Amino acid sequence: MSEYILELDHISKSFPGVKALDDVHFKLEKGQIHALMGENGAGKSTFIKIITGVYQPDAGEIRINGKPTMIRNPIDSQKQGIAAIYQHVTCFPDLSVTENIFIGHETINRITRKIDWKTLNGKAGEWLEKLDADFYPQTIMGTLSVAQQQIVEIAKALSANARILIMDEPTAPLSKRETEDLYRTVENLRNHGVSIIFISHRLEDMYRLASSVTILRDGRYIGTWELDKISQDDIVKAMVGREITQFFPPRHAKIGGEVLRVEKLSRTGYFKDVSFTVNKGEIVGLTGLVGAGRTEVCEAIYGVNPPDEGSVYIEGKQVQNRHASKAIEEGIGYLPEDRLKQGLVLDWQLSRNITLASLRRFEKKGFMDDSKEREVTKTLGEKLEVKATSVYDKVATLSGGNQQKVIVAKLLTGDMKVIILDEPTKGVDVGAKTAIYKIMNDLAQEGYGILMVSSEMPEVLGMCDRVVVMREGRVSAVLDARKTSQQEILEASMVLYRGKQEDGQERKAQE
Amino acid sequence: MSERTIQTEKPWSWKNFFFQWEWFLIALLIGINIFNSFLTPYYFTADTFLSTPMNFLDKAFLVFPMMMIIVLGNIDVSVGSIIALSSVIMAVSYNAGLPMPAAMVLCLIVSTTCGLINGLLQAKFKELSSTIVTISTQIIYRGIAYIILEDKASGKFPSWFSFLGWGYVGNVPFITIVFVVFTIIFAILIHRTRFGRQLFAMGNNSTACRYSGIKTENMLVSVSTIMGFMAGITALFLTSRMGSTRPNVASGYELDVIAMVVLGGVSTAGGKGRITGPLLAIFIIGFLNYGLGLFNISAQVLLIILGVLLIVSVMLQNLRFDKRRQKSGVVSK
Secondary structure, three states, X not given: OOOEEEEEEEEEEEEXXXXXXXXXXXXXXXXXXXXXXXXXXXXXXXXXXXXXXXXXXXXXXXXXXXXXXOOOOHHHHHHOOEEEEOXXXXXXXOOEHHHHHHOOOOOEOOOOOOEOHHHHHHHHHHHHHHOOOOOOOOOEHHHOOHHHHHHHHHXXXXXXXXXXXXXXXXXXXXXXXXXXXXXXXXXXXHHOOOEEEEEOOXXXXXXXXXXXXXXXXXXEEEEEEEHHXXXXXXXHHHHXXXXXXXXXXXXXXXXXXXXXXXXXEEEOOOEEEEEEEEEOOOEEEEEEOOOOOHHHHHHHHHOOOOOOEEEEEEOOEEEOOOOHHHHHHHOEEEEOOOHHHHHXXXXXXXXXXXXXXXXXXXXXXXXXXXXXXXXXXXHHHHHOOOOOOEOOOEHHHOOHHHHHHHHHHHHHOOOOOEEEEEOOOOOOOHHHHHHHHHHHHHHHHOOOEEEEEOOOHHHHHHHOOEEXXXXXXXXXXXXXXXXXXXXXXXXXXXXXXXXXXXXHHHHHHHO | OOOOOOEOOOOOOHHHHHOOHHHHXXXXXXXXXXXXXXXXXXXXXXXXXXXXHHHOHHHHOOHHHHHXXXXXXXXXXXXXXXXXXXXXXXXXXXXXXXXXXXXXHHHHHHHHHHHHHHHHHHHHOOOOOHHHHHHHHHXXXXXHHHHHHOOOOEOOOOHHHHHHHHOEEOOEEHHHHHHHHHHHHHHHHHHHXXXXXXXXXXXXXXXXHHHOOOXXXXXXXXXXXXXXXXXXXXXXXXXXXXXXXXXXXXXOHHHHHHHHXXXXXXXXXXXXXXXXXXXXXXXXXXXXXXXHHHOOOOHHHHHHHHHHHHHHHHHHXXXXXXXHHHHHXXXXX
16 A cells, blocks of 8 residues: 555646646655645646646646545535635534535434434534634624635544545634644644645745655646655745746836825725836836735725725825726726626627727717717727727627727827736737737836736746745735846735734734 | 728618518508508598598507517506596686686696606616506506596697697598697607717617616616606697596506517617508508497407417517528527
8 A cells, every 4th residue: 555645746737828737746645745736827727626626737646645536526526525624714604614514414313314414513512622613503604714615624534534635825814823723733644644735925835844745837837845854945946947038128218207006005905005106118017926915005006995094195196086987087997807797798890899988089969979989999909909900899809818908009199197907918829928018118118107917936036027926915026127126016916924024913902 | 901891881782672571561451441441431542641641640540669669678457547548637727717828737747747757766776677667657657647646537628739640631530630730750760869879779788878888877867858758749639639538547557668679670689670660550450440439349459369369469570580590500599
C-alpha cells in the first residue's frame, strides 16, 4: 500500500484559448496538511475542480491509495472520500444544522419510510462534539457565524466519510480568534487521520498548519517544499518568478496635471479610507488579491454603488456621484468587470451598444439621429479596430476581445477625462490583449487619465506608471511601477504579519 | 488605422423580410374579415371598417403603454381598476357640482396619479415584482371606487359628453381620430426617441443600463405614469359610450390588453417587439369579437378562442427565435 493517499501525475487541462493546468504534480500523504499556493489565476481552482470531479483532466493520472482512479463527476469524488469546503460556505441557511449535514444522505426509518430525525440529530450532535462546536444540531444554519458554518461544513464532509478534505481559503472571512479555533479543528482532524489540502493567501496560515507546500504559477507546477526548509521570501519568489514578456508597447504619454483624486473613500464592509490620484496621461494600476475591494472602489467612484464617506475630485473640483449618469457627465467612464452582464446588450447591434451610454449626443430635435449614430460608430469601431463587418452586427457574435473594444468605444462617445478599466484583459486571448494595451496607450497619449484594475502582475508592471495596491479593503502601498517588482506588489497585497506593526495592532484592536 | 472598414448599410435579405411576425398577423386579420364577410351581406363597405372599430378602440388606448411595460419585462394588471376609479371619481364629482370639463381633467389626474404610485412602488421596492405591486393596487383602486360609489351607477352627464364615444367628424368616428393620433405619438416615442431606445435596452439588460448611466428608476416611474394617463383617456371614452359608470366597469380589461400585446409579438421576457404587431392585434381581436357577435356567439367562446390564439402565437414565436439563435450561434443563458 502506498504512503500517499492522493497522487496527481502529469495533469493537464485546457480551456478554449487558455492552458489552465500544464503538467501538474501533487502528492498528499496520509494525515498530512499540504498547502497549495499560487497567485490569482495560477490554476488553483481548476486543480480543485479536477480533484472534485467537476472537470476532467485532458491528460495525466490520478491515484488514490496508489490505485489509478477516474473521477468522472462530483459523486465519484464523494465516493472516494474527497470533500471540499469553500471560502463562501454553500449551505441552506433556512434549514437546521442536522438537515445541512445530512442533506442527500438522510437515514430513513425502515418501517415508517420517514426520515429518522432523532437518530440524525444524535449523530449530528456527536460530530459537533468531536469538533468542539458550541451550538446544537437543531440550530438554524443562517443564525450561525461564518466560522460556525464552516464547522458544519466540516461535519458534513466527515459524515460522508471524507478522508481527503480540500479547504479553499477558509480563513479569509474569519477574525483572528476564529482563525485560531479553525487551526485547532484542522489539527484535530489531521490527528484523526484526515488528509487536508489547505489553500490560503496568508503565509501565516501555512506556516502554522502545513508541513509541505506546493506552488503553482500560470498553470504550471513550480515545486513542492517542506515548509521548514523554505523561507517566506523564497515562497513569494516562487509564486512570482517569471519574466515579463515583451508584448507591452512602449509608452510615450506625457503625464500632466491631476485629473482624478479620491480622498478617504469608505463603504462599510467593502473598503475603508481609500485615497489616491490619477494624472492626465497616466495609467495607474489598482491591484491586490481578488476580494481586496478593488472593483467596489471603482464602482463607488463611478457612482453605481456610492460610497458612505469620502470625496471624489475631477480636475480639482469635488463631484457627488450618486448615479452613473452623473459620473458620465463629470467625465468618468467605467469599463465594468463583467462585460456580458454589466457592459453589453448582447442581442443588440454594434452601433446601438456603442451609443447606449451617451444617447443624448445622438439626438436631433428630440429624435434619435440614426445616421449620426452609424457614422460615429463606424469611425470609433475602425479606430479601435473592432473586427466586425457592419454596424448592424450583433455584439453576441463578436469575440471577447472585440466585445471589450465595443465597450471602450462606448466610453469614447462621451467627453471622458478619466477612464476606469476593470480587468480589461480578463478572458481575452493574447492577440486581443496586445490590441487593448495599444488602445490604452493611445488613450493615455490623448490625455485621458486611466485607472486599470488588474490581477495580472506583468500587465500591471508593463502598462502602468504607478501602482496602487489594496489589501483587505485598504490601500497598502502606492508604488512607482518602474522601480517596484512583482515581489514587492505581492507582498503588499498579501497578509504577512511580518514586521508590520500597524497590522498586528489592528488585529489586536479588533479582538 | 486599419484597412478594415465597417459597413453602415443595413444588410438586406428576403428571408429576414418575410420572416416577420407581422405577416402572420396580417394574414390572420384578412382571414377573420373574409370569415366575417360570409356572415353578413355588404360586409366589405367603408362604413364597416370605419364604424366597427368604435366598439373596441376604447381598450386600444391601453395597448401601447402596456407594450412599453411589457418591453421593460414587467406587467401591469391594475389598469382596469384605474379606469374604474377615475371614471367613478369623474361621475361623482360632476354630480356633486363640478363642471364637466373640470371633472374630465380630474379623471385624468386621478388615473395618472394611480400610475405614478404603481411606478414609485416598483422603483422603490425593487424586490417586489411588478405583478405583485399591480395586483395589490388593482384591489386597492377598485376597492376605493366601491367605497366612493358603492354598488350603484352614476351618470347624467351633459349631452355633449357622449360625442367622445359616439361622435363623428365627417365620416370618421371621433374616437378613431384620437386613436390614430395616439398611435403616431406612441410609434414615435417607442421607436424614434431616446426614451424608446432606453426602454428596449432596459428590457434586454437592466444592469448594463445602470452601468451606462441610464436612470432605470425614472424609466419605471415614467412608463407606469404614462400607463395611468392612458387609462384615464380610456375611462373618458368608455364612460362616454356607456353614458354612466359603475365601480365594476372595465374589469378584465388588463387581460385583454396584455393578450393583444403578446399576440402582437412583444416578448414577455422583455426587450423585443414592434408597435406594428400590437396595432394589428387590436384589429384582429376586435374584428374577431365583432364577427362572433354577428354570429350570436357568446363572449365566453371568444375567451376560449383568444386563449388558444395566444398559446399558439407564443409557441410560434419561440420556435422562430430558437431557430434564429441557433443560426447566429448565440448561446442563451
